[in-house]
Amino acid sequence: MNQPTLTPTPAESTEPRPGSRATRMRQPLAKETLRTLAESHNVCVRPLAIRRTDTVTGLTEVIEVPCGATLASKCKPCAERGRRLRIQQLREGWHLADEPAVRPDRAGEDVLSLVRVRAHLEFERADAERQAMWDQLPDLDEAIEDVDEALAATGLRGHLTPRDRDEKPRKARSTRRRKDSPDLPRLPVDGRTIGRSYAGRDGKTYRPSMLVSLTLGSYGPVHSSIRRGAYLVPCECGQRHGERDDLLGTPIDPAAYDYRRAALDAIHLARVLDRWWQNLRRAAGWNVQYAGCVEMQRRLAPHGHFAVRGTLPRRLLKQVAAATYHQVWWPAFDRPVYSVERPPAWDADQGAYVDSRTKQPLTTWSAAVDQLDTPDAEPAYVARLGTIDARGIDQGTKDAERSIRYVTKYVTKDIADQVSPRSEAQRAHFDRLHAELSTLPCSPTCANWLLYGVQPDKTKPGLVPGRCTGKVHQRRTLGFTGRRVLVSRQWSGKTLADHRADNRAWIRAVLAGAVDGEDQDQAAVPDPADGANRYHFELARPDDPDVPPVEHRILRAISTRIRWRQALAQARENPPGAGSATHDATTLTQAA
Numbered sequence: 290m291n292q293p294t295l296t297p298t299p300a301e302s303t304e305p306r307p308g309s310r311a312t313r314m315r316q317p318l319a320k321e322t323l324r325t326l327a328e329s330h331n332v333c334v335r336p337l338a339i340r341r342t343d344t345v346t347g348l349t350e351v352i353e354v355p356c357g358a359t360l361a362s363k364c365k366p367c368a369e370r371g372r373r374l375r376i377q378q379l380r381e382g383w384h385l386a387d388e389p390a391v392r393p394d395r396a397g398e399d400v401l402s403l404v405r406v407r408a409h410l411e412f413e414r415a416d417a418e419r420q421a422m423w424d425q426l427p428d429l430d431e432a433i434e435d436v437d438e439a440l441a442a443t444g445l446r447g448h449l450t451p452r453d454r455d456e457k458p459r460k461a462r463s464t465r466r467r468k469d470s471p472d473l474p475r476l477p478v479d480g481r482t483i484g485r486s487y488a489g490r491d492g493k494t495y496r497p498s499m500l501v502s503l504t505l506g507s508y509g510p511v512h513s514s515i516r517r518g519a520y521l522v523p524c525e526c527g528q529r530h531g532e533r534d535d536l537l538g539t540p541i542d543p544a545a546y547d548y549r550r551a552a553l554d555a556i557h558l559a560r561v562l563d564r565w566w567q568n569l570r571r572a573a574g575w576n577v578q579y580a581g582c583v584e585m586q587r588r589l590a591p592h593g594h595f596a597v598r599g600t601l602p603r604r605l606l607k608q609v610a611a612a613t614y615h616q617v618w619w620p621a622f623d624r625p626v627y628s629v630e631r632p633p634a635w636d637a638d639q640g641a642y643v644d645s646r647t648k649q650p651l652t653t654w655s656a657a658v659d660q661l662d663t664p665d666a667e668p669a670y671v672a673r674l675g676t677i678d679a680r681g682i683d684q685g686t687k688d689a690e691r692s693i694r695y696v697t698k699y700v701t702k703d704i705a706d707q708v709s710p711r712s713e714a715q716r717a718h719f720d721r722l723h724a725e726l727s728t729l730p731c732s733p734t735c736a737n738w739l740l741y742g743v744q745p746d747k748t749k750p751g752l753v754p755g756r757c758t759g760k761v762h763q764r765r766t767l768g769f770t771g772r773r774v775l776v777s778r779q780w781s782g783k784t785l786a787d788h789r790a791d792n793r794a795w796i797r798a799v800l801a802g803a804v805d806g807e808d809q810d811q812a813a814v815p816d817p818a819d820g821a822n823r824y825h826f827e828l829a830r831p832d833d834p835d836v837p838p839v840e841h842r843i844l845r846a847i848s849t850r851i852r853w854r855q856a857l858a859q860a861r862e863n864p865p866g867a868g869s870a871t872h873d874a875t876t877l878t879q880a881a
Contacts, residue, residue, distance in 0.1 A: 323843060330854075331366045332846045338829040338836045344822070351829055353842050361701040368701035374785055375700060375774060379580050379693045381788075382781030383596050384496050384684035388482060389782030393446070400443050407436045407449060467671070471612045476574035482779045484599015497681045499597040500692045501579075501606065503562065504586070505554050506675035509546035511588045512536040535712030538587030543721070551590060552725040552768050553617075556761055557672040558583070558591050559771025560615040565674060566777075568609050573601055580776040583769065584699045585708045589722050591769040594696045596682075598780070603679050610677040616668035620657035622730055623669070626742040629728065629755040633739050642744050642752075654733060654746040700774055703765045719764075726768050728754070731761035796857065 305311035327334050333355035342349045358364040359371050382389065396404075410433050417425045440449070466472060486496045514530040514537055515522040521529045526541050540546035554561075562583075570577050581595030627633060633642040633651055641650040660666070682689050699707050710716035730737045736752035738745045745752065760770040783791075829836050 342825040479575040502678040504592040555768030617670040619669040731759040
């Protein structure tokens with residue numbers, strides 16, 4: 290039987306037909322192209338329109354100011370610019386040889402005269418209280434408030450007296466250390482912030498510092514990837530996991546993993562870190578300075594990397610870590626009384642939340658806290674640190690530069706962005722931890738206190754347990770809501786604004802008028818010589834007639850940035866004066 294002959298068909302083209310919808314959908318988008326070009330030239334993609342008025346000449350103009358976002362998801366150029374500024378801050382303060390302390394200026398006669406008037410008013414008020422002349426107190430309090438406002442206008446830092454005279458007395462807690470925590474040496478804290486220097490055999494002076502990593506404890510074994518040289522160490526599950534394995538960071542036994550303690554440690558880690566630095570300074574005997582960042586581990590537990598000026602014995606660091614804890618003096622919340630499906634209801638007549646069955650009001654916050662004043666009271670939770678890793682870093686080495694970039698590598702992302710789940714196991718681990726966070730109390734005013742039979746502080750109608758709007762319960766934080774970047778006060782003696790101003794001043798000196806117009810980073814900064822009160826700033830609305838569309842402003846900023854960089858590169862090759870050589874060349878790269 291003859292078989293039919295099959296005619297070969299031409300190979301189907303992978304390219305869509307010209308003019309088809311598929312072809313049109315593959316064409317680049319105008320807005321995405323503009324955003325890509327702006328990001329490639331480090332131009333803010335969300336510039337703010339600021340109206341600047343010269344109070345001397347009366348000239349009003351609209352200028353563009355970068356949004357200053359710190360997250361790359363909002364504005365990548367601004368976030369990257371902030372990261373480079375943090376790198377500069379870490380680099381300048383890590384291996385200082387001189388104390389960066391800034392001594393405050395002495396108060397002038399105008400400030401002293403106001404303080405003198407304030408002293409007389411305080412005396413008259415105390416005398417009126419002693420003689421029971423209560424009708425004079427309102428006038429005296431108003432006069433005192435006026436003097437305090439005048440003192441604040443002079444630039445006086447701080448307050449002479451507490452703001453509120455009727456401030457509630459603070460609950461005094463015992464400062465005696467817990468019996469389950471080791472004692473620490475407590476030395477008088479010297480005011481120095483510079484570590485020790487060492488003389489080498491080659492005659493050079495070495496001033497080493499440290500890179501310290503602080504990690505929370507274990508909540509159960511997780512799948513991990515550990516490499517020792519070329520050898521991949523087997524996990525506790527018995528298998529070897531590569532760097533991209535979908536099981537990394539997930540519990541080996543999810544049923545035995547302590548999600549509650551992991552969630553509570555994340556919520557209170559910021560307090561634990563603050564207590565650790567206090568204990569370290571008391572144990573070391575000098576004002577230890579640090580700068581670092583908190584990020585998330587694969588197991589979804591936050592930990593911190595810190596550059597520490599000077600060196601300390603590793604034994605002392607581990608001793609301080611083992612003895613550091615934070616006690617949470619809240620009412621007990623270890624066992625829920627109500628469920629999210631059947632929470633207590635608000636009773637308008639009683640002005641409180643009541644049990645849905647008995648109609649009895651729940652315990653008030655003040656009554657629940659008063660129960661903690663007994664001698665045998667225990668804190669609701671005790672948060673502790675886990676392990677600590679420290680290694681020495683020498684100044685000016687490649688290891689120091691790598692460590693700085695390692696500390697700041699995730700500052701442009703949300704703390705949970707770097708551990709976004711890629712597999713079902715990781716997603717289940719993420720969801721389980723978030724579910725635990727959604728029912729734990731985050732503050733005295735949290736709605737989740739209703740689940741534990743306690744009315745939140747400053748209770749009000751409309752609270753829904755399990756749906757508290759606090760940042761602790763959001764998926765993008767996973768419990769940690771403290772500051773991501775932590776820098777001690779005397780790290781470099783400068784704030785980020787000071788570092789930014791130094792960069793601008795140096796760039797102006799290098800350019801020396803070589804470029805027309807102003808760069809986007811410098812447009813809103815008036816010349817200090819003109820006086821701080823010469824310009825008046827206000828936020829312009831996008832629909833104002835003198836405000837061009839944001840796309841036009843971004844295009845103009847891109848052109849300005851291109852010309853500015855060309856002039857800066859030319860000035861760098863042929864500096865106009867000797868002053869440009871006094872600044873570190875790395876600052877030019879960061880500022881550009």
